[in-house]
Amino acid sequence: MLNTKTAHFVNVSHRLKKRDQITPGIVHLGLGAFHRAHQAVLTDEFMAISGQRNWGIISANIVGGQKLVESLKAQDNLFTITETDCKGKRNHKLISSIIDSMYAAEDRRPLIDLMSQESTRIVSLTVTEKGYCTNLANGKLLLDNPLIEHDLQNPEHPKSAIGIIVAALAKRRAAGICPFTVLSCDNMPDNGKRTRNAVLQFASLIDQDLARWIGDQCTFPCTMVDRIVPAATPESLAAVAEEIGEGDNGAIVCEAFRQWVIEDNFVMGRPDWDDVPGVIFVADVRPYEEMKLRMLNGSHSFLAYLGYLGGYPTISEAMSDSYYYAAVRKLMLEVVIPTLSMQEGTDLQGYAQQLIDRFCNPGLAHRTWQIAMDGSQKIPQRWLNTIRWHLENGGCFTPLALAVAGWMKYVSAVDEHGNPIDIRDPMAAELKLVADIHKDSLELRVKTFLSVNSIFGEDLPQNEHFVKSVLDASQLLAEKGAQGAVASLTE
Ligand code: NAI
Numbered sequence: 001m002l003n004t005k006t007a008h009f010v011n012v013s014h015r016l017k018k019r020d021q022i023t024p025g026i027v028h029l030g031l032g033a034f035h036r037a038h039q040a041v042l043t044d045e046f047m048a049i050s051g052q053r054n055w056g057i058i059s060a061n062i063v064g065g066q067k068l069v070e071s072l073k074a075q076d077n078l079f080t081i082t083e084t085d086c087k088g089k090r091n092h093k094l095i096s097s098i099i100d101s102m103y104a105a106e107d108r109r110p111l112i113d114l115m116s117q118e119s120t121r122i123v124s125l126t127v128t129e130k131g132y133c134t135n136l137a138n139g140k141l142l143l144d145n146p147l148i149e150h151d152l153q154n155p156e157h158p159k160s161a162i163g164i165i166v167a168a169l170a171k172r173r174a175a176g177i178c179p180f181t182v183l184s185c186d187n188m189p190d191n192g193k194r195t196r197n198a199v200l201q202f203a204s205l206i207d208q209d210l211a212r213w214i215g216d217q218c219t220f221p222c223t224m225v226d227r228i229v230p231a232a233t234p235e236s237l238a239a240v241a242e243e244i245g246e247g248d249n250g251a252i253v254c255e256a257f258r259q260w261v262i263e264d265n266f267v268m269g270r271p272d273w274d275d276v277p278g279v280i281f282v283a284d285v286r287p288y289e290e291m292k293l294r295m296l297n298g299s300h301s302f303l304a305y306l307g308y309l310g311g312y313p314t315i316s317e318a319m320s321d322s323y324y325y326a327a328v329r330k331l332m333l334e335v336v337i338p339t340l341s342m343q344e345g346t347d348l349q350g351y352a353q354q355l356i357d358r359f360c361n362p363g364l365a366h367r368t369w370q371i372a373m374d375g376s377q378k379i380p381q382r383w384l385n386t387i388r389w390h391l392e393n394g395g396c397f398t399p400l401a402l403a404v405a406g407w408m409k410y411v412s413a414v415d416e417h418g419n420p421i422d423i424r425d426p427m428a429a430e431l432k433l434v435a436d437i438h439k440d441s442l443e444l445r446v447k448t449f450l451s452v453n454s455i456f457g458e459d460l461p462q463n464e465h466f467v468k469s470v471l472d473a474s475q476l477l478a479e480k481g482a483q484g485a486v487a488s489l490t491e
């Protein structure tokens with residue numbers, strides 16, 4: 001149990017005294033690092049500023065995460081956020097907006113019951129891109145996904161986030177209760193629309209009237225979310241414990257920067273999150289989301305694969321290599337920015353430099369291996385739409401062709417020194433098989449990877465210029481290694 005008497009907490013004890021006045025308004029699926037460092041922090045700050053106490057969060061894990069839930073429950077769901085800036089200054093904050101947490105990976109009924117109560121006005125998600133069980137190239141629900149297959153057969157005992165949302169909405173409809181708003185906070189293009197499509201596709205397969213009711217009454221606003229939040233490690237937990245004077249198993253270290261751009265479309269109301277610095281409500285999130293997913297996340301994934309293969313364990317260490325620094329700058333300024341449609345006057349060069357400075361933050365220890373996870377779910381929105389723009393407009397996308405080649409080498413699960421790579425990806429086995437079958441032919445290996453429809457779609461494998469660009473990049477990577485190939489981008 002956190003000793004809230006230590007100096008670290010004493011400055012918020014007056015708020016803690018009123019904590020039992022906070023009532024739930026939000027149920028969150030995906031109690032992970034990002035939720036704790038972003039939505040929970042911004043909601044905590046909102047409630048402190050406004051004095052409103054009816055937007056407490058109850059957060060649940062439906063896949064893994066049991067230990068974290070137990071740890072948080074043992075400390076009354078209080079936890080420390082340590083915001084670290086590029087100069088190494090670390091600012092600790094006690095977060096009290098999560099008023100309960102649930103491990104719902106085995107029995108989901110209490111969670112569905114909670115979501116079906118009228119007090120639940122928003123259901124938010126950070127379940128990772130794979131948690132939506134959709135084809136990231138075309139947004140369609142993956143009907144052959146084992147979780148979806150199970151849930152379509154057992155709609156009252158769902159396992160997937162989509163199935164759980166539909167089951168809770170069905171209970172609300174049966175009880176004559178207005179639906180909640182579904183707020184996706186995952187790094188997906190049109191995340192609200194994609195979630196809506198997946199929910200409606202699923203619902204229409206079990207109950208057409210329910211699907212119509214959801215389509216007419218439920219809202220799924222899109223968001224752009226941004227804060228770099230590496231996974232907690234024993235080292236990060238020990239450092240925070242040392243600094244605050246006691247252990248906190250829910251502690252998370254993140255950068256000082258935070259941003260949240262939200263489509264203002266809430267059926268049962270919402271917190272005035274924009275009272276808090278870094279949050280804005282807009283009519284159209286798309287330009288902000290494209291800018292962030294392509295500039296930040298596209299560069300992050302470039303560094304993840306080529307940095308890992310080049311022997312750099314973290315983003316900041318990769319950025320300390322002048323060639324990687326120059327390559328990321330080139331990627332942002334020359335490849336990504338031309339494809340963006342931000343409003344007139346947006347300082348995209350300034351945004352690029354701010355991102356580069358954020359990547360160089362040595363206090364974050366953001367592992368290239370962590371960012372490399374789930375690449376099959378990430379690279380469509382991070383790289384491929386940028387490449388499509390250049391194919392249509394006759395532009396140069398060489399850095400991204402090398403990024404694709406780096407991803408192909410990475411998912412082959414053997415690094416440049418012959419050591420195995422621990423690949424975490426829902427398609428890991430399928431991708432490794434491609435690499436093994438075609439280990440003697442680079443061309444066949446590349447073309448088979450490109451034939452994976454859920455990643456590269458129908459168009460890219462048919463585009464000769466794209467295929468040749470990736471083949472050339474793969475050849476360069478094989479000859480020069482990651483460090484040499486990255487250096488060649490700007491030599
Ligand atoms: P994390 O590993 O700490 O948490 C992942 C969460 O997803 C866990 O709660 C887990 O239970 C849940 N989950 C995983 N697979 C699932 C599935 N198939 N169905 C339902 N739930 C599932 O990761 P973190 O850092 O919290 O990131 C989660 C997501 O947040 C990311 O995938 C991304 O979309 C978004 N995000 C993360 C940022 C970061 O820097 N960590 C920044 C911006 C967005």
Ligand code: CS2
Pocket residue numbers: 187225226227228229296297300301370371372378
């Ligand atoms: C990262 C993101 O792990 C990853 O895929 O690129 O989580 C990144 O840290 C966030 O999008 C930053 O807002």
